[in-house]
Amino acid sequence: MIINKIVFFRKINSILKSLKNKKKKYLKQLKLYKELSGNSFRFNGNQITKRIIIGEDTINTGFDAHYIYHPAWAIRIVKQINPEIHIDISSTLHFCSMLSAFMPTIFYDYRPALLTLSGLKCDKADLTNLFLESNSIESLSCMHTIEHVGLGRYGDPIDPEGDLKAINELQRVVKKGGNLLIVLPVGLPKLEFNAHRIYSFEMIDSLFNDFVLKDFSLITDKKEFIESASPTLVEKQKYGCGCFWYEKI
Numbered sequence: 649m650i651i652n653k654i655v656f657f658r659k660i661n662s663i664l665k666s667l668k669n670k671k672k673k674y675l676k677q678l679k680l681y682k683e684l685s686g687n688s689f690r691f692n693g694n695q696i697t698k699r700i701i702i703g704e705d706t707i708n709t710g711f712d713a714h715y716i717y718h719p720a721w722a723i724r725i726v727k728q729i730n731p732e733i734h735i736d737i738s739s740t741l742h743f744c745s746m747l748s749a750f751m752p753t754i755f756y757d758y759r760p761a762l763l764t765l766s767g768l769k770c771d772k773a774d775l776t777n778l779f780l781e782s783n784s785i786e787s788l789s790c791m792h793t794i795e796h797v798g799l800g801r802y803g804d805p806i807d808p809e810g811d812l813k814a815i816n817e818l819q820r821v822v823k824k825g826g827n828l829l830i831v832l833p834v835g836l837p838k839l840e841f842n843a844h845r846i847y848s849f850e851m852i853d854s855l856f857n858d859f860v861l862k863d864f865s866l867i868t869d870k871k872e873f874i875e876s877a878s879p880t881l882v883e884k885q886k887y888g889c890g891c892f893w894y895e896k897i
Contacts, residue, residue, distance in 0.1 A: 670702040713871035714889040718791055718831045719743040721865055721873075721891045726751065729827050731787035737775060737818075739791035739831075744768060758804055775814040776807065780821040788822055790814070791831035792889070795844040811845060815855055819896070828859065828894045834866070835885035846887060849879040859894040866890060 678698075719742055726734050726747060733752045736744045741763065744755040748768035755761060756773035763770050773779065775790070775797055796802060798810020807813070815830075822828050833846045840846070853861060866877035867889035874881065882888060 667702075671700070674700055674702055713867050713873070714792065714833075715740055715742075717867045717873040718889055718891055719746070721875075722789055722791060722829050722831070723747055725827075725829060725863070725893055726787060726789070729787050731827075734787045734789070735780075735785055737773060737778075737788070737790045738793040739789055743789070743791065744770075758802055774804075775817060776804075776810055777813075778817045778821055782820050783823040783826075785821050785823060786826045788818065788827065789829040790818055791829065791891075792833075794830060795832050795846070799842040799844070801842045812855070819856065819858065822896045824896050826896050827862075828892075828896070830892050830894070832890055832892075834882045834888045834890035835869075836883075847890070849882040849890065852890065852892065853879070856894055859896050861892065862895050863893040864890065 719740055722739075722743060723746065727750075731751075733754065734747060735754045735756070736747070737755075738757045741755075741761055744753050745763060745765055745768065747753050748765055750767075752767055754769045754771070755763070756771055758772070758774060760772040761770045775793070794811050794814050797804060797814045798807035800806045804810070818828055818830070830852075832852060833844055834849060834852075835846050837848050837851060838846045849864070863876055864879060866874045866881055866885075868874065868881070869885050869888055882890065
């Protein structure tokens, strides 16, 4: 117990020291900026405020591998499919907003998004009870969403089977020969309530008896994107990102 407290306070002291050093750097940079501006300073005293941003002067630009790679994977596949219209349900808004620049897109969400862009229509839908007709959609995506359904995180009802109901509904509305893109956390199976669920490859693929898997790509714990990955790699992940492209047969 005493050792744990010592380690804790050492970490706190290290964080405080780091913040102090970063604040010093900030003040030094502000002073230098004013000195270099001299008489040509383009903002008067009333137009100068302090909004301190520290810790972003890294060697490389950081990024969330899950949310950079999976929309990039999906948008390439939708371009390859080249449908007349693409329907997306509850994926990151970056995906539908960019896709709509060159393809008519409809975005549905339990909490509809108030986006106004040409080529994009937004509306409300419940993944566990879609109003869409069976066997009607050529190109459909639902990415980094299914793992949340039924956990209440986004105001939806608590339902331990919510994710399975969502998968069944997605399969129902895709027409024969149509495409379904889903993205979920993969690795050692786990429920992290109320954040998300993590699935093994087999837990997902075994649910798609009426579909053929056209591509499985993986974003690893090390932030690597592996296109057309071996499913066996999932076993080595704690919180990987599995990208599944299914075609209905």
